Amino acid sequence: MVPNLNVGIGNTTPVSVNYNQAFEKLLLNPILFTASDVETNQIDLVDHGFQTGDKVFYDGFCNWIKHWNVFC
Secondary structure: OOOOOOOOOOOOOOOOEEEEOOOOEEEEOOOOOOHHHEOOOOEOOOOOOOOOOOOEEOOOOOOOOOOOOEEO
16 A cells, blocks of 8 residues: 555545455455456456556456466
8 A cells, every 4th residue: 555645534535445355355445347348368447546566456267367366
């Protein structure tokens, strides 16, 4: 996580927090997508909000991802 100056008491930006018990991961603002967003070796998402270096946890089935893991 990268600290943001707009945090703390009084912050109005909602955050969705989920816990994946199988992988013991705390997931913040999960992003859902459909099979139409998946190509041969990439996932195409518009306006995803990710920045270079953000970690992504993929929890699903995909032939070209050999191991379920955290991706950078």
